[in-house]
Amino acid sequence: MVLCVNNVQISVERSRIVHGMDCQLAAGELLMLLGPNGAGKSTLLKAISGDLPYIGNVMLSGRELGYWRPERLARQRAVMPQRVDVNFPLTVEEVVQLGRRPGAARRGSDPAVDRLMNELDIAHLKHRLVPGLSGGEQQRLQLARVLAQIIDSPGDRLLLLDECTSALDPAHQQLVLDLVRRLAKEEGVAVLAVVHDLNLAAQFADRLLLMKAGHLVQEGSAWEVLTPDLLETVYGFAARVVELEEGYPMVVPRRSGLSGTYTAPWNPSCRQAS
Amino acid sequence: MIRDAAGRFGFTPSLVVGLLAAVLVALVSVTSGAYPLAFTDILSVITGREASDPVASMVLLEVRMPRFLLGFLVGAVLAVSGALLQGLFRNPLADPGLIGVSAGASLAAIAVIVLGNTWLGGWLAMTGEWALPIAAFLGGSGTVLLAWRIANRSGQTAVATLLLAGIAINAVAGAATGLLTFYANDEELRSLTFWTMGSLGHAGWDDLLVGAPFMLLALLAAPLLARPLDAFLLGESVVGHLGYRTDTVKKAAILVVGLGVGAAVAVSGLIGFVGLVVPHLVRQLLGASHRVVLPLSALVGGTLLVAADSLARVVVAPAELPIGLMMALIGGPFFLALLLRTKVI
Numbered sequence: 001m002v003l004c005v006n007n008v009q010i011s012v013e014r015s016r017i018v019h020g021m022d023c024q025l026a027a028g029e030l031l032m033l034l035g036p037n038g039a040g041k042s043t044l045l046k047a048i049s050g051d052l053p054y055i056g057n058v059m060l061s062g063r064e065l066g067y068w069r070p071e072r073l074a075r076q077r078a079v080m081p082q083r084v085d086v087n088f089p090l091t092v093e094e095v096v097q098l099g100r101r102p103g104a105a106r107r108g109s110d111p112a113v114d115r116l117m118n119e120l121d122i123a124h125l126k127h128r129l130v131p132g133l134s135g136g137e138q139q140r141l142q143l144a145r146v147l148a149q150i151i152d153s154p155g156d157r158l159l160l161l162d163e164c165t166s167a168l169d170p171a172h173q174q175l176v177l178d179l180v181r182r183l184a185k186e187e188g189v190a191v192l193a194v195v196h197d198l199n200l201a202a203q204f205a206d207r208l209l210l211m212k213a214g215h216l217v218q219e220g221s222a223w224e225v226l227t228p229d230l231l232e233t234v235y236g237f238a239a240r241v242v243e244l245e246e247g248y249p250m251v252v253p254r255r256s257g258l259s260g261t262y263t264a265p266w267n268p269s270c271r272q273a274s
Numbered sequence: 275m276i277r278d279a280a281g282r283f284g285f286t287p288s289l290v291v292g293l294l295a296a297v298l299v300a301l302v303s304v305t306s307g308a309y310p311l312a313f314t315d316i317l318s319v320i321t322g323r324e325a326s327d328p329v330a331s332m333v334l335l336e337v338r339m340p341r342f343l344l345g346f347l348v349g350a351v352l353a354v355s356g357a358l359l360q361g362l363f364r365n366p367l368a369d370p371g372l373i374g375v376s377a378g379a380s381l382a383a384i385a386v387i388v389l390g391n392t393w394l395g396g397w398l399a400m401t402g403e404w405a406l407p408i409a410a411f412l413g414g415s416g417t418v419l420l421a422w423r424i425a426n427r428s429g430q431t432a433v434a435t436l437l438l439a440g441i442a443i444n445a446v447a448g449a450a451t452g453l454l455t456f457y458a459n460d461e462e463l464r465s466l467t468f469w470t471m472g473s474l475g476h477a478g479w480d481d482l483l484v485g486a487p488f489m490l491l492a493l494l495a496a497p498l499l500a501r502p503l504d505a506f507l508l509g510e511s512v513v514g515h516l517g518y519r520t521d522t523v524k525k526a527a528i529l530v531v532g533l534g535v536g537a538a539v540a541v542s543g544l545i546g547f548v549g550l551v552v553p554h555l556v557r558q559l560l561g562a563s564h565r566v567v568l569p570l571s572a573l574v575g576g577t578l579l580v581a582a583d584s585l586a587r588v589v590v591a592p593a594e595l596p597i598g599l600m601m602a603l604i605g606g607p608f609f610l611a612l613l614l615r616t617k618v619i
Contacts, residue, residue: 081511084508085509086508090504
């Protein structure tokens with residue numbers, strides 16, 4: 001196992017956010033973490049990223065996180081946070097280079113960096129200053145930096161992604177998750193990703209974890225996790241789950257009330273109005 | 275050819291231009307002042323030939339040379355400290371003056387001047403001729419640590435809190451300085467004025483001997499922090515993700531700033547705005563990577579301060595303006611222009 005999370009509890013500002021989570025992740029596996037806002041997904045990811053203290057065990061390649069030397073750990077584990085704001089005039093290429101180990105390549109030509117910038121469709125922005133980029137371009141740039149960190153490391157590799165497609169248009173969402181999936185399948189990178197888009201999760205993940213209020217509610221394939229009943233109890237919205245020709249499910253929220261006006265059934269004020 | 279694909283000036287051409295400017299300013303600096311010197315005097319002194327005018331040789335070697343070297347070092351250290359703090363706080367408005375380092379260093383130095391013969395007699399006996407720089411160094415690093423701790427209570431650096439803490443520390447240090455001024459006698463008052471307005475007028479080889487090791491150490495240590503500081507520009511958590519020891523980097527940067535600024539204040543008093551203006555200028559022209567910003571800031575900061583010092587000696591000759599006033603006169607308007615037009619930092 002690349003990652004083993006055993007009975008992890010996390011508190012932020014003295015309130016318990018995650019209560020006893022367990023999960024395991026093998027090399028080449030793409031695991032997606034789902035749940036409503038405030039379920040504790042990002043908090044769990046931050047603990048595995050080393051940003052938050054936790055109680056319990058988080059083991060990378062069988063060794064507790066705290067026992068890794070930071071510079072060694074950075075070669076096996078790469079983290080993409082939800083937001084990275086750059087307000088100093090660094091160029092796209094300089095930011096991607098920050099992901100490289102010191103001395104990994106001379107300035108100018110680093111084939112791994114060039115390849116990642118091409119794959120993520122930011123090669124044409126190479127010399128642009130980061131503060132002037134759009135949100136989606138910045139998100140792809142950060143992913144390129146994060147991947148540059150582990151792309152040629154030997155041994156187990158763990159990639160942690162916190163909503164890495166939230167600012168992307170549909171075409172780039174497909175491009176990015178396709179690349180992530182290829183890295184998992186072809187190079188054996190273990191990926192743990194927090195996502196909100198249930199249909200993207202159904203399309204790309206090997207396995208899903210559904211969280212609510214700091215607890216694990218369900219774990220399994222898209223068919224096992226994305227059921228109308230679970231969506232109703234966990235998210236509080238009514239949905240149909242339809243099977244696509246491609247073989248994975250698609251979640252279609254139901255409209256309620258009169259046709260043409262969309263009322264959210266989980267919002268009490270909307271319910272009264274209908 | 276000179277600008278790269280990102281529209282910025284290249285490192286090597288900028289370094290060459292900067293060095294040429296520094297040499298030019300050095301020549302102007304050592305020749306200008308109350309006692310006129312010609313370039314030929316410098317040549318004859320450098321080549322070891324006995325100068326036709328022994329006074330010229332004395333002025334050059336005992337007054338102008340140490341003053342130039344000290345001015346250059348102080349300017350370089352202040353600019354590099356500004357660059358370090360701006361990177362660390364991810365804020366282009368951070369400056370040793372704004373967060374209270376200079377005020378703390380200056381307060382400690384003033385305390386030694388005024389209370390040296392009474393309450394702090396033990397300190398003088400213990401540290402001897404190093405009393406001032408060590409006190410200024412401790413005062414400077416102490417205030418950085420204080421401001422840092424206040425802003426860091428929740429585990430994340432709150433930049434607004436840091437700047438507010440800096441204002442409070444500056445106010446308290448200012449009040450304490452005022453109190454010491456109140457107690458000071460006439461002779462001490464003259465020394466005090468020197469601290470608060472900043473001056474290189476007293477610079478001699480002994481000042482250089484005392485201050486230079488600290489400042490050189492700070493200047494040599496700063497580039498070691500370039501890569502982790504670049505990571506800081508992406509946010510504090512990213513520094514850890516990239517495998518740097520965040521806390522060690524922070525502490526090292528603070529130590530370097532405390533060391534450098536403490537020593538700079540010890541030998542030259544309070545000189546503002548160099549630390550704010552120079553790194554900003556360098557970033558605009560050459561980009562934000564600290565591997566470029568740190569060395570070029572040192573070069574530009576040193577050159578700028580020496581140039582301002584030469585000007586300060588000329589405008590009201592044979593008297594001279596305090597260099598701190600000169601820099602504030604130049605830096606104040608620049609700071610305003612910065613506030614008005616900053617879109618991308």
